[in-house]
Amino acid sequence: MTAADAPAARVPLGTRLHILGRMLGIQASWNYEVLVGTGIGFAVEPGLRLLPGGRGGAAYRAALARQSQYFNAHPYTAAVAVGALVRAELDGEAPARIERFRTALCGPLGSVGDRLVWAAWLPFCSAAGLLAFGLGAPPLVTVGGFLLLYNAGHVALRTWGLHVGLERGLKVASALGHPVLRQGPQWIGQAAALVGGAALPLALARAIGPGRTLLGGVLVAVVAAAVLFARLHGRVEAWKAALVLLAVFAVVSILR
């Protein structure tokens, strides 16, 4: 074991689990003032108890004050920051260096998490759930399968992030070059496109019920309207437009 590894090794398993548990609530006080800043303080706090003087000591209070300031990141990839910041505090890094590091970490962790999780993993899992529904899976299988699949990735990402942060401390930036983080959105995006494509007609068929003629007509209309919305490039939020159309349809159906 190298000297650089020692502080990470000092963080006992119980403390790591405590930090992981707290990270599940990292956004509980999310706000437009400090964003997820208080949540970072909340998550790193169990690790800061290992500082000289223990809980409530001068080092502990100074570190907790630093870590509860403004911070922005994706809630899952924030685990990388949490681990790295605990390690930096335990290593006794200079406060100014820690604050610079915190500032530098915000952007990359936010964009990596958004691209990997919100724009790739979640849509993929959602499409897989809809595919299961379309194939006729019962409620327990559809819902259970979706939750197991999604949270396998979710928990793995948080656990890996905390581990790599604790291992590398202020040198954690290199971990953001991990192939899963760099190439993952593309691989998962390709899978989501395939699964999403297969899920759409199958989910439509199960939700509408038997009757090929009606289903065929709906499919053609869906493709035409989806192309129209896609070509609007976000100028119209499709779900809001659909909400208005649905409300009009309901009123007409009630009044006729």
Added chain:
Amino acid sequence: MPAFPLDALGGFALLPFAALGALLGLDVVSFPQAMLSRPLVAATLAGALAGRPGAGLLAGAVLELFALETLPVGASRYPEWGSASVVGGALYAAQPDGAAGGLVLSVLAALVTAYVGGASMVVLRRLNGQLARAHLERLATGSNRSVVGLQLAGAAADLLRGFMLTVVALGASQPLVAFGRAGWGTDTRLSRAVVVGLAATVAGAAVWKLFHAVPRARWLFVGGIAAGLLAMQALP
């Protein structure tokens, strides 16, 4: 699992659904973000609570198609699907099989709830901000009590937000859905096709927007549709 019929016990019947709406509303942002709040899950759980998980799943699948467009990216404003899906799933599960307009009205109520729920999250974030501002001095001294207090206050307020939202949305929607169903004049299957078609349109456009720039994703999407159509022929 005991079923809680939504229309049998008056106002008290709302409470189990409101508790579920509160818990699943909490999952959207505050805790634990395990996607229990996704419509596919939340509406099915509400349907199960009402004694009809299959009906909840159907409403959930339709809402999930809508939800594909609105991803919870950063500080952007997005609909709150957790509590809203409980409302949609519970309303749909409370209706008899094949009720005319049932799916349209339940989904409509859920979409409006999701919109209002999204606005309520913005209000909550502002309140959290005011609370954080009031504690800045104590936070600057490294007060663990302030840190924990702010997290717990935020979570509790979010739980209350989801509870109130579900109670109000279900309480307001129930009579409206009953009124709408009583006067519904469009064929049941056509009604269902309209709402499912709109949902699939939103989902199709969303998937295309998300992945059209990814190499080979366009062809994979088209290939997926073809595979889905082939699988449809094979399914009973």
